[in-house]
Amino acid sequence: MTMLSTLPKTETTAQERTRNTGAHLVVRTLEKLGVTRIFGYPGGAIMPVYDALTGSSLQHVLVRHEQAAAFAADAQARITGKAGVCLATSGPGATNLLTGIANAYMDSVPMVILTGQVPSGLMGTDAFQEVDVFGMTLPVVKHSIIIRDANRIPELIEEAFRIAEEGRPGPVLIDLPKDVLQAEAFPPSPGAPRPAAKPLLASTPLLDAATVLLAQARRPVLYIGGGVGLGGAIEPLRDFMARTGIPAVATLKGLGTPHPDALNFLGMLGMHGTRTANMAVNESDLLVCVGARFDDRATGKPDTFAPDARIIHIDGDPAEIGKLRWADVAMNCDIADALTRLDPGYLAIEDWRQTCAARLTAFAFDYDAPGSGIFAPALLKQLSEAAGDKFIAACDVGQHQMWVAQHCRFAQPSSHLTSAGLGAMGYGLPAGIGAAMERPDMKVVTITGDGSIMMNIQELATARRYGVPIRILLLDNGTLGLVRQWQEYFFEQNFSEIDLYDNPDFAEVARAFGVESFTVHSRDEVPGAIDRLLRSRGPILAHVLIDPRENVWPLVPPGASNADMMEN
Amino acid sequence: MSNTLNIEIFETEGALVRLIGLIERRGFVISSMAMSAPSNGSARVTVDVDARGGARQIDVLTRQIERLFDVHAVSRTPAAEALDFAAGLAPATASEWRAECPSQP
Structure with missing residues (x-):
């Protein structure tokens, strides 16, 4: 067997770098868009792109399973707010990505997924390593594209990044038939970049309606989800919490959004939420839901979730409003704008704040576990x-x-x-x-x-x-x-x-x-x-x-109300 | 109650299967369907849909369809109460919404 290191190393020539195949256009478009790192794994149909990667400024991180490429790109995207990029071949390479794509979809993570595909003429013939990844991923992508014409590669990849990142983020899949990657292409000069979508400002009548509900409330709770961070509204949210003093709870994805030392932050709600958070939501007379979606792990049994509360629902995605819970005031708008302009002034909720604060102390986690084992x-x-x-x-x-x-x-x-x-x-x-x-x-x-x-x-x-x-x-x-x-x-x-x-x-x-x-x-x-x-x-x-008998407490049993938490 | 949705889709690969898949996946049954011949890059799809059960809102489905990048317009028959967030109107009245979702308080 020939060792790889003994093979003559191919030098990348200037001519090679300026070749205009579809694969080279893929690489150059990624570079142009400012991508610096992609995670992937090579294989038959995607080999033209790997060929074009030679000499590119892109850092390709060779993972050992395609699922890991998707997860790593997902994490990078969560940190940067820019679309992460992963790359795999057709067939098993593409199917191995599926869990990672679904993960990005469920958590609204911007990601661009590039998959190789068998040549166009073989698509639909059960060719070797052919799988309909476009069809297979339809339920778990924000959008997807099969590129049929190499000349459209720059335009469609740029569109994929725009779709992945704008509004509510999500994964966008681009399927690349091998013949398209190998074709010589002469794309038209790029047109003027499309202007960024303008934020949808909160309407004044709705802000007024929300202000009235806040003024009437005696037990308001702010219910914070991952949409606040995605909407670039962390500081407005923290400012709103500080201005109003309203007790706040967060979903699993909302953690880190409230200032971690804020005295009116009661912790996570839901199945493994804090007792203080779940009690507050259960007793609330007004729930201000910001960038959250009434997920079943947060709400428990839906008809017992905040049963006496009116709802103000603020979300950037109109399809989340009214999906699982009626909103008395439904605000589909830029969350940062809404929180900045929503100013209810003085709220007569001092008793409620003190009740929540006292519970935070009374129900604080106990870290004194018996024995010498690791807790x-x-x-x-x-x-x-x-x-x-x-x-x-x-x-x-x-x-x-x-x-x-x-x-x-x-x-x-x-x-x-x-x-x-x-x-x-x-x-x-x-x-x-x-x-x-x-x-x-x-x-x-x-x-x-x-x-x-x-x-x-x-x-x-x-x-x-x-x-x-x-x-x-x-x-x-x-x-x-x-x-x-x-x-x-x-x-x-x-x-x-x-x-x-x-x-x-x-x-x-x-x-x-x-x-x-x-x-x-x-x-x-x-x-x-x-x-x-x-x-x-x-x-x-x-x-x-650690001890295998150790459990997670508190726990809301499946199908139960959040008021029925089990404790150790 | 059946609702009819009139949906304008772009003539792009996968647009129709994406639309049908979304309707089914979101808990609605398509009882009838028609599609016009594509013209000027778009086509009109008319579907009659019924909720399969559970807390399924036709206006939420409408907004989920509107989110698709292959779709450029959706209208509903019978006409929906205007979903006009900007004007301060809620998607439906609370009593209507609750009547359709018995699991809700």
Whole structure:
């Protein structure tokens, strides 16, 4: 077998760089749009693009599974607000992207996905590695395009970026038949760039109506979702909270939007929300929903969610208003504009504020767990405090994800990368890689479990190859903890297929990938472990052994009212 | 109650399947459908739809269709109460909305 290194290296000539195939146009258009990094994996149909990448200014990050390319691009996009880009071949390359595309769709993440496709003449003939990725992804994309004419490549890629980023962001898929990539093309000169869409300002009559409801309310609650950050309305929201003093709760995606030290922030609401947040929503007489969508994990049983509350719903997406809950005042507009101009003046809610504040103290989390075992909530709180405002958590999915949401402090929504809508195990490691490559100056920590890490553990190779400054905190309880918890309480302790007793030694696995690692066994080792993790340049993995019987509290049982929280 | 939607779509690849998929996926059944021959780059699709059950709002479906980039106009028969956020009007009256969604308070 010939070693790759012994093959003659092909030099990129000036002529090569100026070739005008469809593939070269793809690369040059990405460069022109300011893209600097793409995540991908090569294969047959997309090979013309990989050929054209030679000599490009684009950094291509070679992941070890296409799903990781999508997750890494997603994380980069959540941090920059610009579309992340991933690239894969047709057939299995494209299908492997699906979970990552769905994840971006559910969480409104701007992403452009480029897939190779079999040549146009073979499309629809069940050709080798042919799959209808356009049809397959229709339910999980904001838009999608099959490019049939190489001359339209620049125009359509630019349009894809515009669609992905403007309004409510989302993923846009571009399918690229191989013959189009190989065709010589002479696209027309670009026209004048389309002006950016103007923000839809809040209407004065609606602001007046909202002001009246606020003045009448005695128990108002601000219900904050991810749309506030997406709408560039973080500062207006924080200012509104400070001006009005209205108690506020946040969804999983809304965390980091309120100032983390705001005294009127009551925490996350919903299934694993704080008792204070859920009680406040339950008792509220006015719910001001901003950039949230009444998701079932937040509302619990819908007819018992804020049962006495009137609703002011402010959202940039008109299709979210009235979808699951009637809005007494429906404001489809720019959230920043609405929050800036909504000024109800003095609100007679002092008793209500004091009630909520007293509950925050009374129902504060207790970090004094018995025994010498590692108590994950306390560890995560310490980690978050030690990292401070430089902390970026890239979560996987499971108990650790909920503990992170409950016990960590986020300076910004982009400090908390989590698969919220889709709940996709396997997100954490590639998302951490995407985040750490984009923000090496921050303390990016992937927080994962022994179930989740195994879904994309191959990406340790990517972290090693690129020297990614990522810290991995692996909370290992030897079980699929959240499923186990539900089986314990809602399936009569019939523990079915949750035991991961035969996990590998994860520290050894990491070392085999060339990644520094260590194992943490007991509580007294925790401070040193956090220090080592945060001081390391990374990649580094801390394998932390925790008690499999530990559960996430509080918990609203599925189908129950948020008022019926279970506690430990 | 059946509603008829008149939808102007651009003549682009996948526009029709994207539209039909959205209607079905959002919990509506298409009971009849017609499409005009494309003209000047667009075509008119007329569909009769019924909610499959649950809390499904025709005006929400209308707005979900309007979000599609392949669609440039949607109108509804019987005519919807004007969804005019800018004028301060709500999408329907609260009592109507609640009557259609018995699970809501």
